Amino acid sequence: MIIDSHCHTGKGDLMTAPWNTDAPLAAYLRRAWAAGIDKTIVMAAFHTDNAQANRQVARMVARHPTRLIGFAFVNAKRDAGRIFGMVKYAVTHWGFRGIKVHGYEATPTREICETARALAVPVLVDVASRAEVVDMFAPQYPDVNFIVAHLGSFTDNWKAHQQVIYQLKRYPNVYADTSGVRQFDYLVQAVRIAGARKLIFGSDGPWLHPGLELHKIRLLGLGPIDQELVLGGNVLRLLRGGHRAVRHYTSTLTAAEISKDGPDGTVSLQSEFHSEPLEEGAEYKL
Numbered sequence: 001m002i003i004d005s006h007c008h009t010g011k012g013d014l015m016t017a018p019w020n021t022d023a024p025l026a027a028y029l030r031r032a033w034a035a036g037i038d039k040t041i042v043m044a045a046f047h048t049d050n051a052q053a054n055r056q057v058a059r060m061v062a063r064h065p066t067r068l069i070g071f072a073f074v075n076a077k078r079d080a081g082r083i084f085g086m087v088k089y090a091v092t093h094w095g096f097r098g099i100k101v102h103g104y105e106a107t108p109t110r111e112i113c114e115t116a117r118a119l120a121v122p123v124l125v126d127v128a129s130r131a132e133v134v135d136m137f138a139p140q141y142p143d144v145n146f147i148v149a150h151l152g153s154f155t156d157n158w159k160a161h162q163q164v165i166y167q168l169k170r171y172p173n174v175y176a177d178t179s180g181v182r183q184f185d186y187l188v189q190a191v192r193i194a195g196a197r198k199l200i201f202g203s204d205g206p207w208l209h210p211g212l213e214l215h216k217i218r219l220l221g222l223g224p225i226d227q228e229l230v231l232g233g234n235v236l237r238l239l240r241g242g243h244r245a246v247r248h249y250t251s252t253l254t255a256a257e258i259s260k261d262g263p264d265g266t267v268s269l270q271s272e273f274h275s276e277p278l279e280e281g282a283e284y285k286l
């Protein structure tokens with residue numbers, strides 16, 4: 001199954017750029033269908049009222065229930081104090097499966113991470129080239145899965161791409177989506193260094209063409225199993241409450257067992273950084 005994990009829908013209210021004006025889905029749905037994309041994760045366009053924007057997304061998901069999966073857009077600053085309520089409502093009433101946060105507005109706060117943990121949903125976060133914030137929230141919330149949009153930068157910031165590739169390797173709970181990444185060799189490096197289990201196909205539709213973005217993944221020339229993971233298997237694992245599995249396995253399995261797939265094949269915590277046993281006094285290993 002091919003899942004596009006990053007697409008927008010609905011209207012924004014600021015009208016200064018495409019991403020805060022309109023994300024029409026008709027052409028996207030036609031293009032995605034022609035490209036063989038089975039399902040798409042959708043989130044709002046930029047809006048000054050996320051509750052209203054998320055409602056628009058819910059209506060679109062209700063119209064295409066077999067093709068669309070909703071994520072709740074929240075602004076860490078403006079929605080502070082009501083984020084749990086907003087996301088819980090979206091999850092329980094509309095069947096939403098994740099949270100979207102944009103670093104252009106504010107990066108994930110404890111309120112967002114604790115909401116994600118409580119509701120067992122992943123956080124898709126655009127860090128807007130500020131990859132250093134991943135080093136703050138990811139180790140603080142090892143039982144929350146984070147998908148770093150655009151491999152850290154929509155604006156071709158190669159330093160952010162480089163940093164995120166190593167964060168993918170270091171943190172079992174950090175993933176990246178491929179949407180809008182133009183410097184192809186950073187995708188190659190991400191697979192080489194962090195493995196295909198950490199990369200998730202996304203298009204950033206409807207503004208980017210889903211077929212074109214999908215073709216990038218095919219050009220990686222992965223083996224069939226790895227390609228299937230990038231195109232859908234990885235995100236499915238996260239949508240199925242993968243982070244609960246992470247918490248369970250980390251507390252009950254040994255490091256060697258953690259490095260393999262879980263007994264139900266749902267999760268892999270392969271990470272040299274985390275699975276290496278620490279020797280007392282060897283601070284360089286901490």
Ligand SMILES: [Zn+2]
Nearest residue numbers: 006007008204
């Ligand atoms: Zn986007």
